[in-house]
Amino acid sequence: MSVSSSSSTTAQPGAALGLPEPSPEPGASGGRRRAGLLSGSAGRSAGLVLALLVLCAVGALTAGERFASVDNLVTVLRAAAVVGIVAVGMTFVITGGGIDLSVGGLVALSSVWATTLATQALAADLHWGVMVFTALAVGTAAGFVNGVVISYGRVVAFIATLAMLVASRGLAEIIAGRRTQIIDGVPGFADFFGASVLGVPVLVLVFGLVAAAGWVLLNRTTFGRRTFAVGGNPEAARLAGIRVQRHTLMLYTLSGLTCGIAAVMLMARTTTGSSTHGTLLELEAIAAVVIGGTLLAGGRGTITGTVLGVLIFTTLTNVFVLNNLSTSVQAVASGAVIVGAVLLQQRVAGRASSGSGRH
Amino acid sequence: MSTTRTPRTAARRSRSRALALPTALAVAVLLPGCVSNAAPEEESAEAAAAPAAGSGNDAPGDEVVIGFTAPAADHGWMAAVSTAAVAEADGYEDVELRQAEGTNDVGLQISQVETFINEGVDAIVLLPVDGAALTPIALRAMEEGIPVINVDREFSSPFAARSTVLGDNYGMGVSAGTYICEQLGDQPDAVVAEVAGIDSLPLTQDRSQGFADALADCGLDVDNRVAAEFTVESGEAVTANLLQAAPEIDALWNHDDDQGVGVLAAIEAAGRDEFIMVGGAGSANVMRDIQEGGSVVQATVVYPSTQAADGIRLARLIAQGKGLSDLVENEVPRSMTLYAPVVTAENVDDYLPMAFES
Numbered sequence: 001m002s003v004s005s006s007s008s009t010t011a012q013p014g015a016a017l018g019l020p021e022p023s024p025e026p027g028a029s030g031g032r033r034r035a036g037l038l039s040g041s042a043g044r045s046a047g048l049v050l051a052l053l054v055l056c057a058v059g060a061l062t063a064g065e066r067f068a069s070v071d072n073l074v075t076v077l078r079a080a081a082v083v084g085i086v087a088v089g090m091t092f093v094i095t096g097g098g099i100d101l102s103v104g105g106l107v108a109l110s111s112v113w114a115t116t117l118a119t120q121a122l123a124a125d126l127h128w129g130v131m132v133f134t135a136l137a138v139g140t141a142a143g144f145v146n147g148v149v150i151s152y153g154r155v156v157a158f159i160a161t162l163a164m165l166v167a168s169r170g171l172a173e174i175i176a177g178r179r180t181q182i183i184d185g186v187p188g189f190a191d192f193f194g195a196s197v198l199g200v201p202v203l204v205l206v207f208g209l210v211a212a213a214g215w216v217l218l219n220r221t222t223f224g225r226r227t228f229a230v231g232g233n234p235e236a237a238r239l240a241g242i243r244v245q246r247h248t249l250m251l252y253t254l255s256g257l258t259c260g261i262a263a264v265m266l267m268a269r270t271t272t273g274s275s276t277h278g279t280l281l282e283l284e285a286i287a288a289v290v291i292g293g294t295l296l297a298g299g300r301g302t303i304t305g306t307v308l309g310v311l312i313f314t315t316l317t318n319v320f321v322l323n324n325l326s327t328s329v330q331a332v333a334s335g336a337v338i339v340g341a342v343l344l345q346q347r348v349a350g351r352a353s354s355g356s357g358r359h
Numbered sequence: 360m361s362t363t364r365t366p367r368t369a370a371r372r373s374r375s376r377a378l379a380l381p382t383a384l385a386v387a388v389l390l391p392g393c394v395s396n397a398a399p400e401e402e403s404a405e406a407a408a409a410p411a412a413g414s415g416n417d418a419p420g421d422e423v424v425i426g427f428t429a430p431a432a433d434h435g436w437m438a439a440v441s442t443a444a445v446a447e448a449d450g451y452e453d454v455e456l457r458q459a460e461g462t463n464d465v466g467l468q469i470s471q472v473e474t475f476i477n478e479g480v481d482a483i484v485l486l487p488v489d490g491a492a493l494t495p496i497a498l499r500a501m502e503e504g505i506p507v508i509n510v511d512r513e514f515s516s517p518f519a520a521r522s523t524v525l526g527d528n529y530g531m532g533v534s535a536g537t538y539i540c541e542q543l544g545d546q547p548d549a550v551v552a553e554v555a556g557i558d559s560l561p562l563t564q565d566r567s568q569g570f571a572d573a574l575a576d577c578g579l580d581v582d583n584r585v586a587a588e589f590t591v592e593s594g595e596a597v598t599a600n601l602l603q604a605a606p607e608i609d610a611l612w613n614h615d616d617d618q619g620v621g622v623l624a625a626i627e628a629a630g631r632d633e634f635i636m637v638g639g640a641g642s643a644n645v646m647r648d649i650q651e652g653g654s655v656v657q658a659t660v661v662y663p664s665t666q667a668a669d670g671i672r673l674a675r676l677i678a679q680g681k682g683l684s685d686l687v688e689n690e691v692p693r694s695m696t697l698y699a700p701v702v703t704a705e706n707v708d709d710y711l712p713m714a715f716e717s
Contacts, residue, residue, distance in 0.1 A: 063604070066603060066604060066606065069603075071603065071629075072603045075599050075600060075602075075603050078599065078628075079596060079599060079600070173433070178432055178433055178434065178435075178438055179435060179438075179716060179717070180435065180591055180617065180620055180717045182620065182644070194628060266592060269592075269595050269621075269624060269625075269628070270591045270592055270594075270595045270620065270621045270624050271620070271624045272591045272620055272621070272624075274590065274591050274592070275433075276433075276434075276590040276591065276592065277590070277591070277592050278592070279588065279590060279592070279593075317596075317600060318600050318603065321583075321585055321597065321600035321601055321603070321604050322600070322603060322604045323604075324582075324583050324584065324604065326558075326584075327558040327559075327586045328558075
């Protein structure tokens, strides 16, 4: 991205939502910002929504009521919660021009640390919130370390977070002694996260809250605009007075925090902490983010797209299992659907931006 | 040996010592009756010789050095395999165990075996990271005159091991399927679901094949099948979807009790209890659930985590030139496939002490 485009991205959250740069809505000169926002998010996300709808139609046709039921919807959303929350943090990091390969390891480490017998005993005496706090604190701290190494140590993000992935999983194995740590004797924890509010499971609510908070943070705050600027062109961002290093540090810390939240979700779902939690989570999260329309090179990102990307993946798995497909067929179909979804998204986005140049 | 002897092993050891003599006597008494179509005079002569050849197997013999290497203990079952092997060696005062650090690196394990060869150990117990990859070095050990006991993952050459101890993955499927047949035999429309392990592994394919074959025997088949990855997380994720796919289930077999923690969490979250569940591998958790009752888990199929411990015993016997005392023949057999028993509330007390913690 050029300097000028990144600065205009900074000024324009709409462009950041995926609209290719010079994209005047015909006859919308007065409210360019607003129109840009609408056509941008609508344009790019419409393709994903369409892909998701096609997937749902296939599900409803092939599995009937087993797919189109409230229970199944809840199952899909619960499945989306863990990877979705991590993907929201990942969206920030990638938009800011980085990458975080360590998320799987951080989720494992947070879950294990929070479910050690000592923490469980402490939480049983005080409140299950101790366990939640521990997971969040461990995730955030590890993310902070990532940020320090990358922004102040000047280690390439790919290497720094890869090292963190390996190291954090190793540390999780040491702490857990390679055992699965089952949560028992902590009253309230399972009850709280297993509960539903007006039919919506707490896990899904948390996912919704994190996604909403992420959307506001990225699109409606100075922090978000700085993220686009840093990702689009760090040098221009520096010249514009943004403290790039500090901002990068905050992005990785944020990603670490979402890993901590995801670890709590996973602890609630599986009733365990384990060093094997979050295996290949980094790939799932990055795939969902990129399919959602966030630019892997940075400077452009969309929370809405990320959430849709995650939902496409989890719905896909759900439809596969409902149809009792073998894992080999699932693998082939996944590949086809991923490419199909991206193609569809590009076509729809291309039409919405009326043939203007794309990066 | 640095590891201290656990009370459990000590108890098992003294019990097996206590049993050794009566067992040998029983063998001596019963053998002639079993094979009575041969000339009786020869039979009784052999039977008389048998106790002398086999009864003293647990008594201290020649000092032997056994090298032991296994993959990294990165899950409950594998951790239990190594622990049991070390405990077994500890129980024999005539065994010195050289245990290599558990690794998932083929190259490192090969060099561990090379070290054993250079040190001139008397026998090697090898649970390879990859059976085919460790075959050449095992062949070399055998050529150098060091007997190799192959455990769990088979070598690609029959010359690479003096004796092979294998779990029975196909048999696990058969045991689980047969048990489910017994429970549901009279309902040909019963819905049977399966939560497999990593689908690309031959062991998973063997387990599923055995399960399908056993079910076919009583007119059932697998209606819904998903594959997890032996982790709690994957077990929970695939089961959550599976329960949506099959609104009514009569029986469910889960290949692996490690991932079973997640499978059970998903079942509990969905509030389902209309079916019976059978576990796999035999973890202590699941056995405690079976013992207490009240859970959907009614049974589990054991994939013995004592394989390497058996390997240690065989290595000791081979190195000391002894045979298996409960067999008539003089030599330790070439290969052994361990049985995959079904553990239910009735026999769980017998198996719980040998179960692994996941």
